[in-house]
Amino acid sequence: MSEDQLVRLLAATIAMGTPLVFAAFGEILAESSGVLNLGVEGMMLVGAVAAFIAVVVTGSPWLGVVAGMLGAGALAAGHALLTVTLRADQVTAGLALALFGGGLSSFLGKSYIGVPNPAPFAAISVPGLSQLPILGRSVFTQDALVYVSYVMIPLGWWWLYRTRPGLHLRACGESPGTADAMGIGVVAIRYASVIVGGMFAGLGGAYLSLAYVPAWTENLTAGLGWIALALVIFATWNPLRLVFGAYLFGSVEAMGFRAQVLGIQANTIVLRMMPYVATLTVMLLLAFWRRRLAMPSALGLPYSREQ
Amino acid sequence: MADATLAIERPAPRPRIPEWVEAILVRLAGIVAALLVCAVLLLLQGYHPLLAYADMAVGAFGSRFAIEQTLLKAIPLMLTTLGVTLTFTAGLWNIGAEGQLTIGALAAAWLALNHPSLPALVLLPGMVLLGLLGGALWALVPAVPRAYVGMNEVISTLLLNYVALLVVDYLVFGSWADPTAFNFPYSPAFSDTARLPMLFGDVHLGLVFALAATVVVAAALGHTPWGYEIRTSGASPGAARYAGMPVTRNILVAMAASGALSGLAGMAEVSGMIFRVQQGLSPGYGYSAIIIAWLAKLNPWAAVPVAILFAGLLNGGFALQTSKVPAAITYMIQAAILFLVVAGESLLARVRRARAAAAQKAALGGAR
Numbered sequence: 001m002s003e004d005q006l007v008r009l010l011a012a013t014i015a016m017g018t019p020l021v022f023a024a025f026g027e028i029l030a031e032s033s034g035v036l037n038l039g040v041e042g043m044m045l046v047g048a049v050a051a052f053i054a055v056v057v058t059g060s061p062w063l064g065v066v067a068g069m070l071g072a073g074a075l076a077a078g079h080a081l082l083t084v085t086l087r088a089d090q091v092t093a094g095l096a097l098a099l100f101g102g103g104l105s106s107f108l109g110k111s112y113i114g115v116p117n118p119a120p121f122a123a124i125s126v127p128g129l130s131q132l133p134i135l136g137r138s139v140f141t142q143d144a145l146v147y148v149s150y151v152m153i154p155l156g157w158w159w160l161y162r163t164r165p166g167l168h169l170r171a172c173g174e175s176p177g178t179a180d181a182m183g184i185g186v187v188a189i190r191y192a193s194v195i196v197g198g199m200f201a202g203l204g205g206a207y208l209s210l211a212y213v214p215a216w217t218e219n220l221t222a223g224l225g226w227i228a229l230a231l232v233i234f235a236t237w238n239p240l241r242l243v244f245g246a247y248l249f250g251s252v253e254a255m256g257f258r259a260q261v262l263g264i265q266a267n268t269i270v271l272r273m274m275p276y277v278a279t280l281t282v283m284l285l286l287a288f289w290r291r292r293l294a295m296p297s298a299l300g301l302p303y304s305r306e307q
Numbered sequence: 308m309a310d311a312t313l314a315i316e317r318p319a320p321r322p323r324i325p326e327w328v329e330a331i332l333v334r335l336a337g338i339v340a341a342l343l344v345c346a347v348l349l350l351l352q353g354y355h356p357l358l359a360y361a362d363m364a365v366g367a368f369g370s371r372f373a374i375e376q377t378l379l380k381a382i383p384l385m386l387t388t389l390g391v392t393l394t395f396t397a398g399l400w401n402i403g404a405e406g407q408l409t410i411g412a413l414a415a416a417w418l419a420l421n422h423p424s425l426p427a428l429v430l431l432p433g434m435v436l437l438g439l440l441g442g443a444l445w446a447l448v449p450a451v452p453r454a455y456v457g458m459n460e461v462i463s464t465l466l467l468n469y470v471a472l473l474v475v476d477y478l479v480f481g482s483w484a485d486p487t488a489f490n491f492p493y494s495p496a497f498s499d500t501a502r503l504p505m506l507f508g509d510v511h512l513g514l515v516f517a518l519a520a521t522v523v524v525a526a527a528l529g530h531t532p533w534g535y536e537i538r539t540s541g542a543s544p545g546a547a548r549y550a551g552m553p554v555t556r557n558i559l560v561a562m563a564a565s566g567a568l569s570g571l572a573g574m575a576e577v578s579g580m581i582f583r584v585q586q587g588l589s590p591g592y593g594y595s596a597i598i599i600a601w602l603a604k605l606n607p608w609a610a611v612p613v614a615i616l617f618a619g620l621l622n623g624g625f626a627l628q629t630s631k632v633p634a635a636i637t638y639m640i641q642a643a644i645l646f647l648v649v650a651g652e653s654l655l656a657r658v659r660r661a662r663a664a665a666a667q668k669a670a671l672g673g674a675r
Contacts, residue, residue, distance in 0.1 A: 038461065078646065086653035091400060091461065092601060096646040099594055103638030107348065110633035218635075223469045230462050269477045276466045276473075287458035 003134060009254055010138035014146060015212055017243075017250025019044070019204040019221075021149045023228035024235065024242050025156055026200025030076075032160065032237055033193035034173035034298040037079050038094025040201050041225025042101020047072035047202025049109040052209040052216040056112065061119050061210050065145070068206030069199040075101055076198020077191075084190045087302035102219070112216045120214035121145055143211045145203075157239040169193055173296030176303035186303050201225065223276060230279045233286060236294040245282075252278045333655055334602055337648030344647070345640050354632050366626020367619030373626075375508040379580060380618035382510075383408065383572040383589065385517040387596035388603070388610045389524045390442075390568035396528060396605050397561040398541035403449065403464030404569040405593025406471030407442040411570020412577045413474065414441025416584045419501035419577070420483065420494055427500040434501065434574055435516075442570015443563040445471065450562030454555045460562075468593065472586075479584055493585035503579040513575030518611075520568060525607040537561055569593060590621065591638060598645045617641065 023040050030037045037043075051068030055061050075097060082093040121143035130140040160166040169189055171179040176186045204224070209216050227249060235242035256271035324332075346356035367377055387404040394401035415434035422430065449467060452458035479492040487495070503511040528534040540547040540557055548554050576588060595617050603609035624637025 082646070082650055082653065086650055086657070088649045088653040092649050093646070095402065095597060096642055096649060099598070100639060100642035100646055103635050103640075103642050104348070106635030107633050107639050108352070110635065223466060226462055226465050230459075230466075233459065267477070267481075269473055269480065273470055273473045276470050280463055280466055283458055283463060284452050284456075287452055287456040290457075 007134055007137045009251075010134070011141065012254035013247055013251040014139065014142060015250070016253040017246040017248075018146050018149050019207045019212065019224055020228050020231055020246040020249060021153065021204075021243060022207060023201045023204035023225060024231040024246060025152065025239055026197035026204070027228060027232045028197075028235070028237050028239060028242065029156075029160075029169070029200070030194045030197035031232060031299055032173045032296055033169050033190045034176060034296055034301065034303070035080070035083055035190050035194050036090045036094060036300045037076065037083075037097070037194060037197065038091060038229065039075065039079055039097025039101060039198075039225075040228050041221055041223065042098040042105075043072040043075050043198045043201035044101075044205035044208075044221045044225045044228075045105035045219070046075055046101045046108075047205030048209040048220050049105040049112070049205075049216055050202070051206035052112055052117065053108065055117060055119055055210060056115055059118050061121050064210050065203065065206050068202045068210075070202070072101075072202025072205065073195050073199040076195045076201070079198070080191045080194040083302065084187055084194070087304060090300050090302075098225070105220075106218050109216050109218065113218065115216070117210065117214045121211035145207050145211050153239050153243050160239065170296070172303075173298055176298050176301075180303070180305065190303075201228075204228070227275060227279050230283050233295075234282055237296065249275055249278065329655060330604060330652075333651040334648055337651050338644050340647045340651075341640055341643035344643050345636060348639070349632070349636070359627060359630070359632050359636070362627055362630055362632075363620070363623025365623075367623040371508070373622065375510055377615065377619045377622050378510050378514060380592075380621050381615045382513040382517045382579070383576055383592040384595055384599060384614040384618055385611060386513075386520060386572035386575070387569045387592050388599040388614055389517075389520050389607055390565040390572075391593075391596045392600045392603070392605050392607060392610060393524060393528070393537070393561050393568070394565045395600055396541050397537045397557060398544060399450075399453070399558060399561060400461045401446065401449075401464050401562060401565050402461055402597060403446065403467050403593070404565070404572075404596045405589060405591065406464070406468035407445045407566040407569035408573040408576070408589050408593050409468075409471040409475060410445040410573070411438040411442035411566075412573030412588050413478065413584065414438055414570065415574035416483075416494065416497075416577050419497045420584075423498035423501060425500060430500050431503065431578070434578055435571065438570045438574025439567040440570070442566040442568070442573065444566070445570070446562045446566025447559065450559050450566075453562070454558040475584065475586060475588065479586060483584060485583075494583045497578065497582045501578060502582055503575065509580075511575070511579030513572075513579045516571060516575055520571070521607050521611060524568075528607065533557075533560075569596075594638075595621070595641055598641050601645060602648060 023044055027037060027040055047068035050071030051064040054067030055064035079093055079097050082088040083090045123141050123143050126140040129136050160169065168179065168184045171182070171184060172186050172189045180186050205221060208220055213220065231242060231245045231249070234245040252274050256268075256274055342360065346360070349356040349359055366373055368374055387408060390407070391401055391404050415438040418430065418433050418437050425433070445467065449458070449460050449463035452463070453460040476492070479494060483494040484490070485493055485495045503513060505511050506514060528537065536547065536552045536557055539550070539552060540554055544554060572592065573588065577584060581588065599610055599613045599617055603613045620637050620640060624634040627636060628634050
C-alpha cells in the first residue's frame with residue numbers, strides 16, 4: 001500500500017466514523033440521563049432530509065445543519081413527552097420513533113431524490129498540520145463538520161464527567177430518586193438530554209446528506225442509527241471510548257468502499273455486509289465480557305415521585 | 308387501624324367502562340389522531356388530505372380487486388404478527404421478522420429453483436418446511452447469544468434484517484440471476500408446481516396457512532403449559548426462573564417459532580404472489596407486524612382484523628402513488644398510530660392509577 005492509498009483509507013475511515021460519533025454521542029447523553037431512545041435511525045433520517053431540503057432551499061450548508069438538528073430534536077421531544085412525562089415503555093416508544101422517522105423522511109424527501117446538493121461541505125486543509133505525513137494529511141484534510149466532531153468529543157467528555165451539570169445528568173440516570181432528593185430537576189434534565197441527544201443524531205444524519213454522500217436518497221442511513229446504538233454499549237457510555245469504536249467501524253466501512261483501490265478482490269455485496277457483521281461480532285464479545293455492568297442503573301426506567 | 312385495613316380489602320367499585328372497551332377506544336382515538344397529524348403533513352406538502360384519504364380508502368377496500376389485494380397483503384402481515392406476538396409475549400424484542408421472512412423466502416425458493424420438476428405435492432410441502440426452517444434458523448442466530456450471554460436482541464435482530472436484504476442482493480446479482488434477464492436482478496420464474504394454489508381471485512392458499520397459524524398460536528399461548536411458561540417469562544423472568552421453568556430453552560423455542568412463522572410468510576409470498584426471487588420481497592411487513600402485534604395487545608385473534616386494516620393501509624398507499632403522493636405516507640400513518648396509541652395507553656394508565664388512588668382514599672375515609 002502506498003502512502004497515498006493509506007491516507008485515503010484513513011481519511012475515509014474518519015469521514016465514515018463521523019456520523020456515528022455524532023449520533024452515538026447524542027445517545028450517550030440521553031442514556032446517561034436514564035432514557036433509552038431506540039429512535040436514532042429515524043432521527044438521523046429526519047435530520048438528513050431536513051438538512052438537505054434546507055440547503056437546497058437556502059443554499060447555506062450551515063442552515064442545513066441547523067434544520068437537521070431542529071428536525072431531529074423535534075422528534076426526540078416527542079420521545080421525551082412519551083417516556084418522561086407519560087412514562088410509556090421506552091423500547092416501544094423508541095421503535096415507534098424509528099419507524100415514524102423512516103416514513104416521514106421518505107415522504108418529505110421524495111421530490112429531492114436525484115437533486116444535486118448546491119453547497120456541500122468541502123474538505124478544508126488546516127495550514128501546517130495538514131502537511132504532516134500520513135496522519136496529518138488524513139486527519140486535517142477534512143470538512144468543517146469533522147473538525148466540529150474533533151472539538152465536541154473531548155468537550156463532551158469533560159462536560160459529562162468533570163462538571164457539575166454533567167454529574168447531575170448522570171445522577172438522573174444512576175438514581176433519579178436520589179437526584180430528585182438533592183434538588184435536581186429530573187424531568188427537566190431528562191427532557192433536555194433526550195432533545196439535545198436527538199439533535200446530535202440529526203447532526204449525524206445531516207453530515208451524510210451535506211458532506212459525506214452528499215445527497216438525499218431513501219433510507220440514506222442504511223442502519224447506521226442501529227450501529228450507533230450498539231456503539232454506545234461498546235463505549236460503555238464514555239464519549240472518549242466512543243471515538244475509538246466509531247473509527248473502528250468507519251474503517252470497516254471504508255475498506256468496503258476502497259477494496260478495489262487497495263487491490264482486494266472481493267464481492268462488493270459481501271463487503272457491504274461487513275459493518276453489520278462486525279457490529280454483531282463486537283456485541284457478542286461484549287455480551288461475553290458483561291460490559292453492560294457499566295450501564296446507567298436507572299436506564300429504561302421511568303421516574304415518578306409517587307413510587 | 309384495623310378498621311382501615313379491612314376497608315382496603317373491600318372490593319373497589321367497578322369502573323363504569325370495561326377495560327377492553329377502553330382499550331378499543333384508545334386505539335380508535337389513536338388512529339384518528341394519526342390520520343389528523345398526517346393530514347397536516349399532507350397539507351404542508353401541498354396535497355389535499357381528504358382526497359388522498361378517499362383515494363386510499365378506495366384503493367384498500369373500494370372494489371372486489373382492491374379487497375382481494377388487501378387480503379393478499381394481510382397474509383404475510385398476519386403470519387409475521389403471530390411471530391412477533393410469540394416473542395413479545397415472552398418478553399423478547401424480536402424486531403427481525405423482516406429478515407426472518409426474507410430468509411424463509413430464500414430457503415423455499417432454493418428448492419423451487421433447484422428442483423422445479425418435482426410434483427407439487429412434494430415440492431410445496433418441501434418449500435413450506437424449508438421456509439419454516441430458514442426463518443427459524445435466522446431467528447436463532449440472535450436468540451442463542453440472547454439466551455446464553457444476554458446479548459441485546461433489539462439491535463441484533465434489527466441488524467440481521469439488513470444482512471438478509473444483502474443476501475438477496477448477493478443471490479439475485481450472482482448465482483441465482485436469471486440468465487435470460489439481461490442482468491436484471493431477479494431469479495428465473497418458479498415452475499407451476501412451485502406455485503401455491505389459488506383460493507379465489509389472486510388470494511392463494513397462504514390465507515389458510517395464516518388462519519390455521521392463528522388458531523395454533525392462540526391455542527399454544529392460551530391453553531398449554533408452554534404458553535403459561537412463555538407468558539410468565541414475559542411478565543417476570545425472575546419469577547419464571549424461581550419457579551423452575553426452563554427460561555433459556557423457552558427463549559430459544561419462542562424465537563425459533565417466531566422466526567418459523569415469519570419464514571412461512573416469506574414462503575407464501577414467493578410461492579403465492581411473486582413466483583421468483585427479487586429485491587424488495589417485502590414492503591416492510593416485518594416492521595408493520597410490530598405495530599399490529601402491539602395494537603392487538605398481543606392477542607392472536609385481535610391481530611386478524613388489525614392485519615387486514617393495515618394491509619388496506621398499505622394498498623391504499625400504493626394506490627396513492629398514481630396521484631403523486633409518496634407511498635411512504637402509509638408507513639408514516641402506521642408509525643404515528645403506534646406512537647399516539649402508546650401515548651394514549653400511558654395516559655389511560657395514569658388515569659387508572661389516579662382512579663385507584665381516589666378509590667382507596669375514599670375507602671379509607673369511609674372507615675373513619
